[in-house]
Amino acid sequence: MIFSATGKFTPGRWVGFLLIFFCLQAVKPALSEGYSQSQYQRFQGRLIDHRSRLNPKFKKKRRQTTQYIIVHTSELGLDATLRVVSGGKQFQSGYKTPGGHAHYVIARNGRTYRILDKRYRADHAGRSMWKGRTDISDVSLGIELVGYHTAPITKSQYRSLEMLLGILEKAYGLNDQAVLTHSQVAYGRPNPWFRKNHRGRKRCAKNFNRTKAGLGPGVPYDPDVRAGRLMADPTLASVFYAPDLKAPLPLTPPRKYGSNIISTTNSAWSIAGGDYDKNTTAYLLPDGRILPGNRINKIIGWTHLPLNTKVLLNQDMEPAVIQILARTPVKIISRNMTAWSHAGAAYRKDSTLYFLPSGRVYPGSKILDWDDLPLKTRMLVGYRGPFSITPTQTAYKIAGQKYKAPEIIYYVAPGILTTGDKIIDFNDLPKGVQMYLPLALK
Numbered sequence: 296m297i298f299s300a301t302g303k304f305t306p307g308r309w310v311g312f313l314l315i316f317f318c319l320q321a322v323k324p325a326l327s328e329g330y331s332q333s334q335y336q337r338f339q340g341r342l343i344d345h346r347s348r349l350n351p352k353f354k355k356k357r358r359q360t361t362q363y364i365i366v367h368t369s370e371l372g373l374d375a376t377l378r379v380v381s382g383g384k385q386f387q388s389g390y391k392t393p394g395g396h397a398h399y400v401i402a403r404n405g406r407t408y409r410i411l412d413k414r415y416r417a418d419h420a421g422r423s424m425w426k427g428r429t430d431i432s433d434v435s436l437g438i439e440l441v442g443y444h445t446a447p448i449t450k451s452q453y454r455s456l457e458m459l460l461g462i463l464e465k466a467y468g469l470n471d472q473a474v475l476t477h478s479q480v481a482y483g484r485p486n487p488w489f490r491k492n493h494r495g496r497k498r499c500a501k502n503f504n505r506t507k508a509g510l511g512p513g514v515p516y517d518p519d520v521r522a523g524r525l526m527a528d529p530t531l532a533s534v535f536y537a538p539d540l541k542a543p544l545p546l547t548p549p550r551k552y553g554s555n556i557i558s559t560t561n562s563a564w565s566i567a568g569g570d571y572d573k574n575t576t577a578y579l580l581p582d583g584r585i586l587p588g589n590r591i592n593k594i595i596g597w598t599h600l601p602l603n604t605k606v607l608l609n610q611d612m613e614p615a616v617i618q619i620l621a622r623t624p625v626k627i628i629s630r631n632m633t634a635w636s637h638a639g640a641a642y643r644k645d646s647t648l649y650f651l652p653s654g655r656v657y658p659g660s661k662i663l664d665w666d667d668l669p670l671k672t673r674m675l676v677g678y679r680g681p682f683s684i685t686p687t688q689t690a691y692k693i694a695g696q697k698y699k700a701p702e703i704i705y706y707v708a709p710g711i712l713t714t715g716d717k718i719i720d721f722n723d724l725p726k727g728v729q730m731y732l733p734l735a736l737k
């Protein structure tokens with residue numbers, strides 16, 4: 296626009312233009328107390344441009360105004376997050392969205408990806424409302440933090456987010472109260488729990504701690520609940536708002552991360568929100584069965600869902616595939632199944648063992664973050680070992696009569712783990728085979 300408005304370019308104009316350009320560059324970053332100018336510049340210089348990965352079917356549309364910045368947790372690992380926000384979300388029905396589901400993605404190591412130019416509308420908030428205005432994607436930027444709402448957000452993510460928020464608040468003249476989580480602005484239609492439109496459709500970034508992102512107090516109450524436009528979701532209300540307005544602010548949620556395991560106080564609704572009955576939500580039952588959300592009511596019934604059922608969001612695999620993956624004690628890290636989805640907070644325990652495709656084996660305490668592990672890494676959760684098998688130290692001597700059981704693991708060669716029941720001839724094992732035993736083995 297500047298070019299066509301000024302017409303011809305004389306050398307003088309170039310110099311003037313360049314001067315203005317450099318001045319703007321120098322002033323542009325926000326002057327947050329925490330970071331220096333050069334730190335902001337370094338952060339911007341390190342942004343990874345993923346705009347070319349955008350699905351060509353995504354229709355770019357300019358946003359008229361920018362009033363909010365919405366923080367999400369992706370409920371996936373990095374690889375899957377990038378694929379979904381740029382390329383689209385695949386449903387089991389075959390339908391795929393055209394992508395463009397965020398402006399930025401922040402990986403767990405703090406690396407920040409630019410998905411869509413910030414002037415365009417990203418389709419990130421879905422059914423949403425704030426201060427009576429619906430479709431918040433029209434008036435907001437969307438930032439995805441790689442991770443789960445039941446897991447801690449990393450320090451590096453908070454650091455990058457603080458920088459990014461500083462830059463964006465400055466660019467759009469916003470204050471800290473313009474920064475909201477997706478769970479704060481999403482709303483759902485009436486369902487068995489709510490007779491009216493209500494909050495709680497999304498749990499996205501319920502674990503977001505404003506103070507750690509360098510933000511001041513958030514909004515003290517939900518404007519749409521207060522105005523009677525929506526019913527409150529009790530869990531979310533307790534995380535984001537004071538019980539009554541006389542209570543002191545700021546609130547710095549969360550007091551705890553919550554969990555994706557069903558308990559007497561943690562229902563399918565409080566874990567999955569409005570996604571509780573979707574076919575992309577997988578329920579891993581304690582008996583080993585896996586059911587998609589849309590079949591729970593028919594097969595089990597929402598009131599009969601057993602305690603200790605694990606809930607996984609955003610699963611685009613066939614339930615039968617997840618079932619096979621869940622049954623074998625050897626877990627595989629895939630696009631859908633991260634170390635966190637397999638092990639939860641136990642991913643850092645020494646009884647969680649990682650077999651990298653390179654052949655290296657690490658205990659959980661040596662893993663910096665669950666998202667740093669390569670795809671196809673094998674995992675054992677709740678195991679001890681290795682025990683080396685030698686002519687004198689036989690499998691039988693190590694494990695007793697159970698040495699042929701399906702829960703006994705044999706590490707045969709890099710990348711090859713098998714179970715006791717799959718080995719035909721124990722006299723014919725290659726040299727160097729190692730054994731891993733479940734902690735529970737008596």
Ligand SMILES: [Zn+2]
Nearest residue numbers: 367368477499
């Ligand atoms: Zn979200």
